[in-house]
Amino acid sequence: MATIYEVAALAGVSPATVSRVFNGQNVSAEKAKRVREAARSLSFTPSRVARTLRMQSSEVIALVIPDIENPFFTSMARGVEDVAQAAGYSVVLCNSDEDHGKEARYLDIAISANMAGVILAAAGDNCDLSGLIERKRPVVAVDRSPHGFDIDAVTVENRAGGRAATTALQKQGFQRIACITGPRDVETATQRADGWRDAVRPTGPVEERYLKYADFRVDGGHKAMHELLEMAEPPDAVFVANNLMGVGALQVLSPRVGTAPAMGMAVFGDLPFAAMAPMAITVIPLPARHLGVTAAKLLLDRINGDDQPPRTIVLRNHAA
Amino acid sequence: MATIYEVAALAGVSPATVSRVFNGQNVSAEKAKRVREAARSLSFTPSRVARTLRMQSSEVIALVIPDIENPFFTSMARGVEDVAQAAGYSVVLCNSDEDHGKEARYLDIAISANMAGVILAAAGDNCDLSGLIERKRPVVAVDRSPHGFDIDAVTVENRAGGRAATTALQKQGFQRIACITGPRDVETATQRADGWRDAVRPTGPVEERYLKYADFRVDGGHKAMHELLEMAEPPDAVFVANNLMGVGALQVLSPRVGTAPAMGMAVFGDLPFAAMAPMAITVIPLPARHLGVTAAKLLLDRINGDDQPPRTIVLRNHAA
DNA sequence: GTTGACGGTGAAATCGATTTCTGACAGGGT
DNA sequence: ACCCTGTCAGAAATCGATTTCACCGTCAAC
Structure with missing residues (x-):
C-alpha cells in the first residue's frame, strides 16, 4: 500500500510536494509530472483515513434509515444520493432496523469516523443526538423528527x-x-x-x-x-x-x-x-425521493457553514 | 471533541493507560475507575479514524450492490448485516446504481478507508478488483462473479x-x-x-x-x-x-x-x-437472504486469516 | 541597488489513537 | 540477601496524510 512518502522518494521530492500535487496547489510542471508518474507506477491511493484524521472531516455522509426493505426509504435514499454525489460526497447507508441500539451505534460511528453529516430517519422519537450536536456535526431529520432537539427536519403532512x-x-x-x-x-x-x-x-x-x-x-x-x-x-x-x-x-x-x-x-x-x-x-402519495433530495440539500448547506436557525420543511403529499 | 489526552490529563494518567482501559488490558482497578469517570464526564468517544490509521484496519465492511431499490438486494443486505453485526462488524451499504464509475469509487473508498473487507454484487463482469487484491483486502463476490479475478464467490444455479x-x-x-x-x-x-x-x-x-x-x-x-x-x-x-x-x-x-x-x-x-x-x-425462488449470509460468513473467515484457495459456493434455488 | 512580493519547496508539527520499550516495584523461590 | 518473574504505567514512536513556517530565488517597482 503505497504511501505519500514512497511516492515522494521515487519522484525525488518531499511528501509536502506530493500532497500539493494532488490538492491542486502550485507545483512546478516538471515536478508535478514526476509525481504523477511515480504515483501511477506505485498505484498510489491516498489514505482517506490519514487525510480525515488531519482534516477532521471527511466527504462522507451517513444516511440512517429504519428499514432498508421498505421501498419508501430506499427511494428516499436515491434522492439523497443523487444530491450528495453531485456535490462530491459519498453516502453510506445504515440500516437501523427500527432498533434503537443499532441506531445509536451508527450515530456513534458517524461521529468517530468524522463524517461530514448525518441524515436520520429515526427509529423512534427518543433518540440521543447530543453527541452529534455537541460536536457540531450537522444532522437533518427526515420523515420523523426526534423530540427534544432543535434541528433541521423535512417531513410530510x-x-x-x-x-x-x-x-x-x-x-x-x-x-x-x-x-x-x-x-x-x-x-x-x-x-x-x-x-x-x-x-x-x-x-x-x-x-x-x-x-x-x-x-x-x-x-x-x-x-x-x-x-x-x-x-x-x-x-x-x-x-x-x-x-x-x-x-x-x-x-x-x-x-x-x-x-x-x-x-x-x-x-x-x-x-x-x-x-x-x-x-x-x-x-x-408520498414524495419519498423529494424528501431525500430536500434533506440532502439542507445538510449540504449546513456542512458548508450555513448557521441560520433550524428549519422544518413540510412537503405536500403530492405525487412527485 | 474530547481526546484521549484530555481524558488522561483529567484522570492524572498517561494516554497509554487510557487506551489500555478501553482495550481491556491490565490496569489497576483504581486508575481504571478514574479513567472511566473522566471519560464519562468529558463524554469521550474514541476516534475511529485515529484508531483505524494506527491499526491499519477497521471493523467496517462494505456491501456494494447495483440497485438499492431491488428487494432482492436489500434482502441480501439484511443477511449480510445480521451475520456481520453478530461478529461485531458494521456494514455500510453502497449503491452503485449499475454504474461502473460509482462502483469503482466505492471500491476506492473501501481501500482508502481501510475497511476490513468488501462484499460485491458487481454492476458488470469487467470490474477492477486489482486495487483490493494488491492490498490483500478480502473481497467476496455475490450473485455475480467478476471475470479475471480468482476470488470467493456465492452464486445461484x-x-x-x-x-x-x-x-x-x-x-x-x-x-x-x-x-x-x-x-x-x-x-x-x-x-x-x-x-x-x-x-x-x-x-x-x-x-x-x-x-x-x-x-x-x-x-x-x-x-x-x-x-x-x-x-x-x-x-x-x-x-x-x-x-x-x-x-x-x-x-x-x-x-x-x-x-x-x-x-x-x-x-x-x-x-x-x-x-x-x-x-x-x-x-x-431465490435465496436472497441466504446469499448474503453465506457471503458474509465467507468474508469473515477471510478477515480472520483463512487463506485456503478461493471457493465458489453455488446455492440451490430453494425457498429459504 | 535596495525593497517587497510572490512562486516554489522542504522540514517538521499535527491530527488521536495504539503499541513497543523501558523502568519501577512487589512477591516468591532458593 | 539475591535473582527471577510478573504487573503496572509512562515516554515516545508510529500510522499517512495536510499545513505551517522558513527559506531561496526571481522579478518588478521605486
Whole structure:
C-alpha cells in the first residue's frame, strides 16, 4: 500500500510536494509530472483515513434509515444520493432496523469516523443526538423528527394526509372506518392516526377499538387486519398508515375479494410496485425521493457553514 | 471533541493507560475507575479514524450492490448485516446504481478507508478488483462473479433455474416461449438465457428473436414485454430473468387479462410483495437472504486469516 | 541597488489513537 | 540477601496524510 512518502522518494521530492500535487496547489510542471508518474507506477491511493484524521472531516455522509426493505426509504435514499454525489460526497447507508441500539451505534460511528453529516430517519422519537450536536456535526431529520432537539427536519403532512385518506373512504360511503398505524413512539404513526380521528369525529364517537397500533411492517399490517376482521362488529373500511402494512392488509383482503363484502381501503404512501391489487385502493402519495433530495440539500448547506436557525420543511403529499 | 489526552490529563494518567482501559488490558482497578469517570464526564468517544490509521484496519465492511431499490438486494443486505453485526462488524451499504464509475469509487473508498473487507454484487463482469487484491483486502463476490479475478464467490444455479422455469412453461402447454434477460455483460443474465435455450432447443430451433436483452429494471421489463407483444408472431409465454423486470412485464400483461389470450409467465426470483398478480406465475425462488449470509460468513473467515484457495459456493434455488 | 512580493519547496508539527520499550516495584523461590 | 518473574504505567514512536513556517530565488517597482 503505497504511501505519500514512497511516492515522494521515487519522484525525488518531499511528501509536502506530493500532497500539493494532488490538492491542486502550485507545483512546478516538471515536478508535478514526476509525481504523477511515480504515483501511477506505485498505484498510489491516498489514505482517506490519514487525510480525515488531519482534516477532521471527511466527504462522507451517513444516511440512517429504519428499514432498508421498505421501498419508501430506499427511494428516499436515491434522492439523497443523487444530491450528495453531485456535490462530491459519498453516502453510506445504515440500516437501523427500527432498533434503537443499532441506531445509536451508527450515530456513534458517524461521529468517530468524522463524517461530514448525518441524515436520520429515526427509529423512534427518543433518540440521543447530543453527541452529534455537541460536536457540531450537522444532522437533518427526515420523515420523523426526534423530540427534544432543535434541528433541521423535512417531513410530510401526516395529519392532513391521514384526514384526507379517511375522508376519501367516507365519500365512498363507508361508515365504520378502522385505522392501522405504526408504533406509539413514532411521530408519523400518531400524527396519521390523529388525522383519522379528525375525519371520523364529526360522524360520531371515535371508536378507539378500531385503532390498531402495529409496527410499520408487512407482518404487522397482516396481523392487525386479521384482528379487525375477527371483531364482533368488523369495520367496513380501513385506513392503513404506511405502505408495507398496506401490503400486509392486502394479503388478507385479496383472497376475500368476490366472496366477502367489499372492504374499502386507503393507504398512506405509495404501494410498492402496485397497480396489481384486485380492489380499488385510495393512495395518499408520498414524495419519498423529494424528501431525500430536500434533506440532502439542507445538510449540504449546513456542512458548508450555513448557521441560520433550524428549519422544518413540510412537503405536500403530492405525487412527485 | 474530547481526546484521549484530555481524558488522561483529567484522570492524572498517561494516554497509554487510557487506551489500555478501553482495550481491556491490565490496569489497576483504581486508575481504571478514574479513567472511566473522566471519560464519562468529558463524554469521550474514541476516534475511529485515529484508531483505524494506527491499526491499519477497521471493523467496517462494505456491501456494494447495483440497485438499492431491488428487494432482492436489500434482502441480501439484511443477511449480510445480521451475520456481520453478530461478529461485531458494521456494514455500510453502497449503491452503485449499475454504474461502473460509482462502483469503482466505492471500491476506492473501501481501500482508502481501510475497511476490513468488501462484499460485491458487481454492476458488470469487467470490474477492477486489482486495487483490493494488491492490498490483500478480502473481497467476496455475490450473485455475480467478476471475470479475471480468482476470488470467493456465492452464486445461484442460474442456468439450471432458467431451464427449470422454461420447462415449467412448456409443461403448461406453451409453445412459443420468449425470454427477457438482463444486460449482455452481466453473468447472471447470460446464464439464465442459456438455461432458456437449453429448454427450448429440444423442441425446435432456438428463436433468438424471442430473446430480449433488457436492464434488470422495471422499465426495461415493461419495454421488452411491449416489444414482444408487438411482434408479427408474438410468443405465447415469457420467461423473465429477474424480479423487477417481472414486475414490468406484469404491468403490461395485467390489464390484458381476460381480454387477450392468456400468456404464460415464469420469473427468476421472488416477485416483491407478490401474491397479488391476476394470473398464475411460475416463480423460481431465490435465496436472497441466504446469499448474503453465506457471503458474509465467507468474508469473515477471510478477515480472520483463512487463506485456503478461493471457493465458489453455488446455492440451490430453494425457498429459504 | 535596495525593497517587497510572490512562486516554489522542504522540514517538521499535527491530527488521536495504539503499541513497543523501558523502568519501577512487589512477591516468591532458593 | 539475591535473582527471577510478573504487573503496572509512562515516554515516545508510529500510522499517512495536510499545513505551517522558513527559506531561496526571481522579478518588478521605486
